[in-house]
Amino acid sequence: MSVRTLASSKEKTFDGGPSPLAPKRRPFGVWFKDKGWRHVVGVVTTIFAVFPLLYVLSAALDSNGTLVGSNGLFSRFDTGNFVALFSDPTRPFGRWFVNTLVVGTVTSAATVFLGAMAAYAFSRMRFKGRRMGLLTLLLLQMFPQLLAVVAIFLLLSGISQVIPALGLGSQLGLIMVYLGGALGVNTYLMYGFFNTVPQSLDEAAKIDGASHVQIFFGIILRLVTPILAVVGLLAFIGISSEFVIASVVLTDPDSQTLAVGLYSYVAQQRSENWGVFAAGAVIAAIPVMALFLFLQKYIVSGLTAGSVKG
Amino acid sequence: MPKPDLRELPSSQGQAAPAEAVSSARRQAKPARPAKPARHPDSLKGTILKVVLLGLVDAFAVYVLMMLFLSQSWAALAVSSLVVLAINWIYLRKGGLPAKYLAPGVLFLLVFQVLVVVFSGYIAFTNYGDGHNSTKDDAISAIQLTAQKRVPDSPAYKASVLTKDNEFYLLFTDPAGKAQFGSSEDPLAEAPDAGKDSTGKANSLPGYQTLKFQEIVANQQEILKVTVPVSEDPADGTLRTADGSTAYQFKPALNYDAATDTFVDTETGTEYRDNGKGAFADANGETLATGWKIDVGMDNFVRAFTDPSLRGPLLGVILWTFTFSIASVALTFVMGLFLAMTFNREDLRGKKAYRILMILPYAFPAFLSGLVWSGILNPEFGWLNQTLLGGANIGWLTDPVLAKISVLVVNVWLGFPYMFLVCTGALQSLPSEIDEAARMDGASAWRVFRSIKLPLLLVSVAPLLISSFAFNFNNFNVIYMLTGGGPRFADTDRDIGATDILITLVYKVAFGQGTGRDYGLASALAIIIFIIVATISAISFKQTKALEDVN
Numbered sequence: 069m070s071v072r073t074l075a076s077s078k079e080k081t082f083d084g085g086p087s088p089l090a091p092k093r094r095p096f097g098v099w100f101k102d103k104g105w106r107h108v109v110g111v112v113t114t115i116f117a118v119f120p121l122l123y124v125l126s127a128a129l130d131s132n133g134t135l136v137g138s139n140g141l142f143s144r145f146d147t148g149n150f151v152a153l154f155s156d157p158t159r160p161f162g163r164w165f166v167n168t169l170v171v172g173t174v175t176s177a178a179t180v181f182l183g184a185m186a187a188y189a190f191s192r193m194r195f196k197g198r199r200m201g202l203l204t205l206l207l208l209q210m211f212p213q214l215l216a217v218v219a220i221f222l223l224l225s226g227i228s229q230v231i232p233a234l235g236l237g238s239q240l241g242l243i244m245v246y247l248g249g250a251l252g253v254n255t256y257l258m259y260g261f262f263n264t265v266p267q268s269l270d271e272a273a274k275i276d277g278a279s280h281v282q283i284f285f286g287i288i289l290r291l292v293t294p295i296l297a298v299v300g301l302l303a304f305i306g307i308s309s310e311f312v313i314a315s316v317v318l319t320d321p322d323s324q325t326l327a328v329g330l331y332s333y334v335a336q337q338r339s340e341n342w343g344v345f346a347a348g349a350v351i352a353a354i355p356v357m358a359l360f361l362f363l364q365k366y367i368v369s370g371l372t373a374g375s376v377k378g
Numbered sequence: 379m380p381k382p383d384l385r386e387l388p389s390s391q392g393q394a395a396p397a398e399a400v401s402s403a404r405r406q407a408k409p410a411r412p413a414k415p416a417r418h419p420d421s422l423k424g425t426i427l428k429v430v431l432l433g434l435v436d437a438f439a440v441y442v443l444m445m446l447f448l449s450q451s452w453a454a455l456a457v458s459s460l461v462v463l464a465i466n467w468i469y470l471r472k473g474g475l476p477a478k479y480l481a482p483g484v485l486f487l488l489v490f491q492v493l494v495v496v497f498s499g500y501i502a503f504t505n506y507g508d509g510h511n512s513t514k515d516d517a518i519s520a521i522q523l524t525a526q527k528r529v530p531d532s533p534a535y536k537a538s539v540l541t542k543d544n545e546f547y548l549l550f551t552d553p554a555g556k557a558q559f560g561s562s563e564d565p566l567a568e569a570p571d572a573g574k575d576s577t578g579k580a581n582s583l584p585g586y587q588t589l590k591f592q593e594i595v596a597n598q599q600e601i602l603k604v605t606v607p608v609s610e611d612p613a614d615g616t617l618r619t620a621d622g623s624t625a626y627q628f629k630p631a632l633n634y635d636a637a638t639d640t641f642v643d644t645e646t647g648t649e650y651r652d653n654g655k656g657a658f659a660d661a662n663g664e665t666l667a668t669g670w671k672i673d674v675g676m677d678n679f680v681r682a683f684t685d686p687s688l689r690g691p692l693l694g695v696i697l698w699t700f701t702f703s704i705a706s707v708a709l710t711f712v713m714g715l716f717l718a719m720t721f722n723r724e725d726l727r728g729k730k731a732y733r734i735l736m737i738l739p740y741a742f743p744a745f746l747s748g749l750v751w752s753g754i755l756n757p758e759f760g761w762l763n764q765t766l767l768g769g770a771n772i773g774w775l776t777d778p779v780l781a782k783i784s785v786l787v788v789n790v791w792l793g794f795p796y797m798f799l800v801c802t803g804a805l806q807s808l809p810s811e812i813d814e815a816a817r818m819d820g821a822s823a824w825r826v827f828r829s830i831k832l833p834l835l836l837v838s839v840a841p842l843l844i845s846s847f848a849f850n851f852n853n854f855n856v857i858y859m860l861t862g863g864g865p866r867f868a869d870t871d872r873d874i875g876a877t878d879i880l881i882t883l884v885y886k887v888a889f890g891q892g893t894g895r896d897y898g899l900a901s902a903l904a905i906i907i908f909i910i911v912a913t914i915s916a917i918s919f920k921q922t923k924a925l926e927d928v929n
Contacts, residue, residue: 117641118735118750120747121739124750185482189475193479213490215495217884218884219495230449245490246487249490249491279424281419308743310859330749357738
């Protein structure tokens, strides 16, 4: 992140400082060749990037409702769609929202915990098969769970016969399935971060009589909080968009998540329900986008750290 | 949205390695000490917590094992018992610390990531699917129960509907006035203690509640499903009521002969034999709808590449899957790199604002993006045709070529911010001296970019491009939400379309509307994806030496 903050502070000095002196006398052509075209690119790209978001916002605020009616951007402002969204008993949007929060929160919390335990073992202990284990995790995460969606469906329908509370149609079952992907990427990510915490801290604590559990919860987890937060929030964002497995496991509208529920709004009649769908999309997207933008600097530093490593 | 690449984050392993070496050296020295007594005794609190947690897990495990025992799933029972024993062994023995930390995550990983893949492999070699989802015995009794016809000129029974514990029972009065009683599970039995009304119709039974007319109307669907077998033998037929007051006797239209293992149509006399493919078929190859699950060997794979209604479309889909993922990576990378170069100027006004606005698509949930764009691009009502193009009728999502282009544009919209961020980071990490040195030597800006910056950049970005490719190879959300795979191919009656990629095809074959579910074929297709992804990652791992991090 240091690169970015450095860049932005320099930006300020250039903008506010010496720039008013020199460029004023520069002819337009020179300015355009040097910087102007960059603004043209920036504006065009920004329009491309932002337009669909404005479009869905405008459709959400126009209670006219249909797809055709949504074409006049921001021609009307009212909250009719949002009222309709929360008053349809066959499509309980409020429940979907809560379900998504519950499934996402439980899964990401458990993911962080399981991943941290595994990362602790890999980072702090030496045992037979450690290298092999890390390698296997690295390989397994190349195969996303959705590839085995058929088998997951049949496995859960088998579980339904024995323990209905964990089988098809249950959110608990869905959470269990998601936890199958809890190791993999996350462990690898955390493993790298755990390694940056000096071993001497553990050793010192051990000499003072701390048990491995106390070291794990009392020292390591506290020092790696940032990575725990990032992993947890990324897991949450990922799960809130997951459609394939959720759509197969959650059959009852009351138990569905936002991804499955909102799709059902437009699966059959895309045009008629457009306004209400747009309202739902806005509400569903706002928390995720807020989280993402809030986390932006962590995510960006993660991405760039990865890319410059070589 | 390609967000999975963060596994590249651990950039610090190199620094940590010496510490590891030190500690492992220390550990190797350890056995010289009297190891066991020197261990820190577990605190009382810790021990209690451990016992409580393990107790809870075991209590749940015992419940599961009991349920498995009751449902007589012996194989599952054996495996689960072994797992429970292993868990207890791991947590109760002294030492073996790593296993204690790894066990919970690994358990989930084994069941829901590894086992399901193995299971997919098994399903791929069966004909599991609609009409083939149980054993042959189940199929035979299902055929007998479903293929029922009213026995011609059979007497009408008077019927009352009774209920107990949310189950429905029927109470019949035969023409002779005798009361009989049963439900779908319980075959017909005499009911001597039934109460009768003035017309002689039996209408009540001790311990059961009689449904009133309104209640019958309200539960009509469930009552229609109640079929009371006349005896234990399904061939004897059943009694049913359509209106809750009169019942008729129904008999199987197909008679099963156990000796010859054939069904005979009672009217036409057609014989249906076991055709060896998990179904009963007549001489012309016509099969009965209900079949059973059998192993079919390589049949699903053979079918995928020989069945005329499947072969052409499948090859098209595989080709498009590769085109889609390669083009997506290339386009997003070129656009991201171009933007990164454009905005890699520290003195550009509004750089920060551009940056925030440009990464918004990346933050927007992926499944919603496809749906929102499907509204914009909708040929009949969409904004693009109606407003921007003034009522044009261009099939952005219905013309095969345009639909492919639309899918790519939307995926670029979703993916370019990621590449922009990645390339910006990589560019900023390039030492500025090389730029200056090359300029001194008289290289043009283009030459500097092509011969120096791009190769250096590619070295660091290549692993991310490969994982981006792997992600797009299975990019279900964009395709399914935007076009649903359509427009459909004209040369097949299956639901396969021009923008379908392999993973959407798997989903549609397994869970699609309209055509029957075919889990066997879907799993076979999934296995094909597995093989492709495994090959690609094996090659790319070799090339990028990503494994060096671990070794």
